[in-house]
């Protein structure tokens with residue numbers, strides 16, 4: 419459950435301005451409300467994306483800020499026809515992005531090859547053949563409203579993600595490894611203390 | 623100038639190289655020429671005062687199954703008339719002289735015709751692919767072109 423969903427349920431009876439939640443919820447809330455994107459416009463869909471970004475539809479009210487570098491971007495928007503020549507560049511850009519990263523596939527071309535589905539010798543039939551896609555926005559080109567709906571879906575996805583691995587979902591071997599490691603660290607610490615004590619005695 | 627007048631001028635100058643005139647009410651009329659002396663013909667069309675084709679609007683390659691065709695769409699900005707010149711070249715040895723020296727525009731157009739149809743333009747200063755990646759195999763707009771299965775590990779057909 420996301421942080422905002424808790425808000426919908428009303429505040430906890432613990433106190434008037436106390437809201438209970440996990441650190442994960444808080445982080446996800448922040449992440450979902452400020453995802454910066456890198457726009458990779460390749461064809462006509464990119465023109466439609468300009469409309470999404472302009473004043474009338476105003477993508478920035480979702481906290482999405484355009485970045486010119488993949489290293490600063492949380493998600494990348496592939497809008498247009500992905501030719502085989504471009505596909506290699508897209509893959510490299512995606513690899514340059516820092517985790518956690520998301521991919522937006524905008525329009526039929528990026529989803530599946532679109533009008534080039536059958537006879538395009540030069541078109542990749544869907545950008546998901548080279549990079550994992552999180553949100554598909556259908557349309558040729560999609561209306562800006564459709565894109566904004568995709569944006570909401572992406573925020574929802576981020577909000578419900580588990581960024582810390584849940585302990586109950588770990589395998590018994592992993593749990594045992596963690597316990598062993600704890601005991602080992604405790605032992606190292608005790609050794610260290612004993613060591614210090616010994617040294618202090620020598621000096622004293 | 624009408625297309626038949628242009629044809630008359632050409633046939634008087636190059637009696638052996640001009641093949642035929644196709645006049646069409648609805649589209650542009652075109653003149654078939656022999657590819658042998660293409661540069662001379664083009665220079666003549668450009669430099670004569672009453673022809674003065676100072677603008678190459680388009681140069682394209684066409685695969686018409688039996689042979690390949692180069693199509694030159696010419697326009698005279700000054701005299702406001704136009705003509706289309708076509709030259710058929712055999713598929714076995716698809717080569718024709720470049721007109722890059724006549725109109726500089728021809729440079730990229732010829733690279734495109736080489737890339738997609740596979741017409742060799744003799745004397746072109748930089749005849750490399752322009753649209754496809756440099757390591758692409760074959761010329762995709764030829765009629766008997768087969769789409770490759772894979773390109774750099776990416777599957778191409780659906």
Ligand code: SF4
Pocket residue numbers: 461462463464497498499524525526527528532533557558559560
């Ligand atoms: S999906 Fe349609 S609008 Fe978008 S890039 Fe492809 S052809 Fe253009």
